[in-house]
Amino acid sequence: MSVNESITPEPILQLGLGFMASKTLLSAVELNIFTVLARGGRDRASIAAEVGLHPRSSADFLDALVSLGLLNRDDEGIYRNSPTAEIFLDRAKPSYVGGILEMANARLFGFWDNLTDALRTGTQQNEVTHTGAPFFATLSQDPVAWRNFLNGMNGVSTPLAGALASDFDWSGRQHLVDLGGALGAVPAAVLQSHPEMTGTVLELPPVRPVFEEFVARHGLSDRLSFHGGDFFSDPLPPADVYVMGQILHDWNLEQRQFLLRKAYDALPDGGTLIVYDAMIDDDRRHNTYGFMVSLNMLIDTEGGSEYTVADATEWLAEAGFSKVHSRPLIGGYTAIYATK
Template sequence: MPVNDPITPEPLLQLGLGFMASKTLLSAVELGIFTALAGGGRNRESLAAEVGLHPRSSADFLDALVSLDVLDRDEDGTYRNTAAADLFLDRNKPSYVGGILEMADARLFGFWNNLTDALKTGAPQNEVAHSGAPFFATLSQDPIAWRNFLNGMNGVSTPLAGALAADFDWTGRRHVVDLGGALGAVPAAVLRANPDITGAVFELPPVRPVFEEFVAAHGLADRLAFHGGDFFSDPLPEADVYVMGQILHDWNLEQRRFLLDKAYAALPEGGTLIVYDAMIDDERRRNTYGLMLSLNMLIDTEGGSEYTVTDVTRWLRGAGFRKAEARPLIGGYTAVYATK
C-alpha cells in the first residue's frame, strides 16, 4: 500500500500569512522600486538610496522581492526587474498595471482588516462606513485618492482591454460606448486596433479631467469622447456596442436588472452589450480570484458581489437579449456578448 503524504501545517500557515507577501509587493510599487530599475540593474546601496530604504531594511526587503520572483539578483549583487515586473510595474510604460496595486495599498488593504465585521453585518467597510456619504462623492473630493482610484481601475482594465479588443469581432461596428468606463482603457484599445471606429466613455462628471489627460496621452482626443452623467438617471449615449466592464458587480440584483434593461432599450436592433467581470464558475469552486473579489465587493459596496455566467445570462435574456455568448478572457475574467 502506498504511504499517504504526511499532513503538515505549512500550506495553512502560508495562506494565513499571505498578507506579508502582498504588502511587500505593494510597498515595492509605492516606493517605485520597479520604475527605478527600469533603466537597468543597480546595486543595493544605490537602489536603496534612490527609493529611500533604511540600511537595516534594504537587504531583506530586496531579497524578499527576489524570493517572490518579481526581482532578479545577479551573482555580483546587482538587482534587476523580472520581465513581468519590468513590463507591468514600471510607471513610465503604457503597459503599467500598478495603478490597481496603488489603489489596493491606499484603500483596500486597510479595509480588509475589517472583513470579519463585514461578514457579520453585511455592511461595507470603506469610506462610506466612516463618513456616511456616497462612495464616489466622498472619494472624488480627495484629488489624490480619486486619481489613484481611477488609475487603479485603469490598471485592472488595461490587459482586459487588449484581450477584449482582440476577442470580439468589431467588423461593421461604428461606435462603442463604455458605460462606467473610467479612463477609457477598453475603447482606447478598440480604437487603436480599429481605425474606423469611434468611441466614448459615459462616466460621472468628476472623472473628466483625469480622462482627458489619459486620452491626450494616447493620441485619441479626436476619436474618444467623454459623456458626463449617471447611468441610473440619465439617457445613455447612442452606440451600436455598449460595454459594462466591472460594473454589474458594484450593484444589487434590482440595480443590475435595471441597467441591463436600460442598455437593451437604448441599443439598436443587432446592437451588442458586452459584460465582463471576474465571474464565478457555476460550481463555485475554481475561480478563487472571482470569489475573493466578491468578498471585496462585500467590503467596498452596499450591495455588490461577483456572479456566475449562468446568473448574468438569465438576467440578459430577461432584459430581452436574444443571444448571449460567454467567452473567457484573461486572469479569471469572463466576457459575455449579448445581441439585441
Template sequence: MEGEISPDRILQIGFGFWPSKTLLSAVELELFSRLADGPKTGLELQGTIGLHPRATYDFLDTLVALGLLQRDGAGTTGKYGNTPSTALFLVKQSPQYIGGILEMANARLYRFWGDLTPALKTGKPQNEIKETGKSMFDALYSDPARLEQFMDAMSGISMGNFMAFAEKFDFSRYKTLADIGGATGQLSAIVAARHPHMQCWTCDLADVRPIAERRVRERNLGDRITAETIDFFSDEFPKADIITMGMILHDWNLENKKMLIAKAFRALPVGGALVAIENIIDDERRQNAFGLMMSLNMLIEFGDAFDFTGAQFTEWCKEAGFSRCEIIQLAGAASAAVAYK
C-alpha cells in the first residue's frame, strides 16, 4: 500500500551492530590485507586467517552482501577479493589505510558502547577508568605500542579531513603553523607538502615526540616541520600565524575548551587564525548524526567532554577576543571551525 509506514529503518538501526561487528572482525583478522595480492577461495582464507569451517562462508558471503568483498563464482571454487574501496582503505600497506580507527573501535569502543545506558544515566565515563581507575590517556601513554596504535587510528580517521583543509583553507597570507596535539605530525606534513612556503611545528607530549620525529623523517619534511614538546594544560602555545587543533577541543569540558581557545588567542598575531578540525554539529542539531554520536562517544570516554556546534565555537572564540569566525566543510561529517584574530 502506497505510503505505508515501515519498520525497516528502525530494525536496520537496531541491528546495526551486526554489520558493524562483521566489518570490525574482518579488520581484526586482517582479511582485506590478506587479499592484497589477489583473490582467494574460501578454503584458502579459512586456512590463512584461521576460520572455523562452520563460519567461513557465512562470514565471507556476509561481507559480499555488505559490499565489502567481491566474489567470482560460488561454493568451494568461488574466489573472494577486495572491492576498490576496501583495497584502498583497508589494506594495511595502502597509504590511505583507515583501518587503525576501526582496530581501536573493535578493541575498545565496541564494548564500552555496550554501557551507553549507564553513561546516559550517570554522566560518567564507561571506558578503562571504570575498570582500572586509570583514564584512557593514562592507559595509552603507559604502553608505547598501544600509544602508537592510537596515533595511527587518529591518523586514519583524520587523513581526509586534513587533506581537505590543506586544499580549502587560504594559506597565502600565512607563513607559520603550530599544530597543538599534533600526534604523528600528519596535519603539519599534509600542509607542508601542499604549501611549500609554510613552516610547521607539530606539538604534543614528550612521549609522542619521537613518533612524530620519525614520521616526519619518513616523509622527508624535516627541513620544514619541527616536533616540539608541549603540555597544553601547563604550557603556553608557541607563536605562529595559524594555530590548529585536530580533534582536540572535543576531548574536554567547557572550562578547558575555553582555556585552550584563550591560549591560542594569546599565541596568534593580529590577523592570525585558530583552526579547530572537528565533527562540528549543525546549529539546529538535526543533521550531523555522526557529530552527535561522537559527542556521545566523548561522554563514554570522558564524561564531561562533548562535541559542539559552529555557533558555540563562535560564541567561545568571540568571548576570547577573536573578531570573526567561519565554518569550512571538509570531508564527510567534519568541518574546520576557524576563528580570526
C-alpha cells in the first residue's frame, strides 16, 4: 500500500495522548504554580522550593508548561505566567477559572477512566456508583469535595457570566433568580454592571455557607440573596428573569420539560428565561466541546446529556414561551432567551 505523505498519525497520537498535557495543567493548578508566579518572575529552584517539586521533575515540568504556552521563560531562566495564565489561573484574581480545573483534577479525571463502562452500560461512573445515594446528597456530605465541586461550577460559569451580563438587554429588569446557580457567578456579574438590580440564587441548603463567602468577597451581600430549596419540589422565588445555566443537561427529557414549564408558569408576562449550556450544533458535527460535556454527563449523572439548540427551542415553545431566540456565547456555549 502506498503511503500518502500528507496523511500522518500525528493528529491521532496527539489526541490519544492528550491526557498527558491535560494532567500537566491540572497538576500545575493543584501546585499553585500560576498563583506563585503572579507575584513575580522566579527561577526554577525558587519555584521548586516553594511548591515542593522534586529536583528530578522540576526542569521538565516547568519547561513543559512553557511548551504548552502557559509559562514564559527568559534567557536568564526566569519563569513568568503567560498573559492568559496570569489572568485566568491566579487564585487571587476574580477572573480565576481554575475552580473547574481543580474539580476536574480531584473528581473527573479519575472517573473518565471508566468511560468505556459508561458507554457499555449507560450508567454513571462517579461517587454514586459506590454509594447508591443521590449525587448532590452524597457530595455535600464531604465538606472538601463539596467546596471543590461548587468552586468548579463557579470556575466554568465565571467567563460565561460576563458574556451574559453584556449580551442580554437588562434594561427595565429588576430582579433575577439563578435556578441552581451554585455560588452566583452570573447574578454577581449582572448586578455589578447593573446597580439598580437585585438577585437571588435558588440552591440546595448546603450551598449557603460557600455562597455567602463568595458574595461577601464581591461586596454584594445586600443585593444578592440565597434561597434554599429544590427547584423540582419547591415554589420558585418571584423574578422577572430566571436563569438556568448548565442545569438542563443534568436531567432527562421529562425532568427538563417539567422545569421549563415550571419556570414559564412562575414568570410574569414579559418575563424571560435564559437557558445556557454547551449545546450541540443542530448538524451534530462541530461543537466538540459540547460532545465532551455530554459524555461527561453520561459519566456524572443518571440521565443527563447535552442537547441541540433545536431541541431546546422546541421544548421552550412546548412550555408556552412565544419569543425564543438563541445566541452563541463563548467557548462552545449557547444562550437561549425565551420570553413569556
